Amino acid sequence: MTRQELFTWIRQQYGTEPEYPWHDWNAVLRHNDNNKWYGVVLEVSADKLGLPEAGIIDVLNVKSDPLLIGSLRGQEGYFPTYHMNKGKWISIQLGKPELDDAIKDLLSLSYELTAPKKRNSKSSAKIREIP
Helix, strand or coil, X not given: CCHHHHHHHHHHHHXXXXXXXXXXXXXXXXXXXXXXXXXXXXEEEHHHHCCCCCCEEEEEEEECCHHHHHHHCCCCCEEECXXXXXXXXXXXXXXXXXXXXXXXXXHHHHHHHCCCCCCCCCCCCCCCCCC
C-alpha cells in the first residue's frame, strides 16, 4: 500500500484527510471529533531504521497494544516507532503489498485506541439529604 492508497482508504473508512503540520511530505492522521492522532506517515532514511539499502522510505506509525508490538517488531517491515513512544506505537513500512491487510488491521486498532472515551452516564437518582 502506497501513501496515496492509504490516504484513499482512510477517507473511505474514517472520513478523515491527512494533515501536514510540518509543511513537508510528513502527514498526520487525526480523528475529526477529538483531534487525537491515530496515525502518522513519515519519510524516513532507510539507514535510520537499520535497513541495508540507501534512500528514503515511507512508514506508517500506529498506536497498538504493547504485547502485539513486541511480537511484530521481529518481523520484516515492522520497526520500533520513529519519533514516537516505542512502547505504545509501531512503524510499518509502506509499499510492501504483503503488509496491506496488516496495515488496515493495525490502523483500525489504532483508530479505536485513540477514539474518544465513552463516558459512564451518572445516575440521575439524587441522594436524599439528611436534615
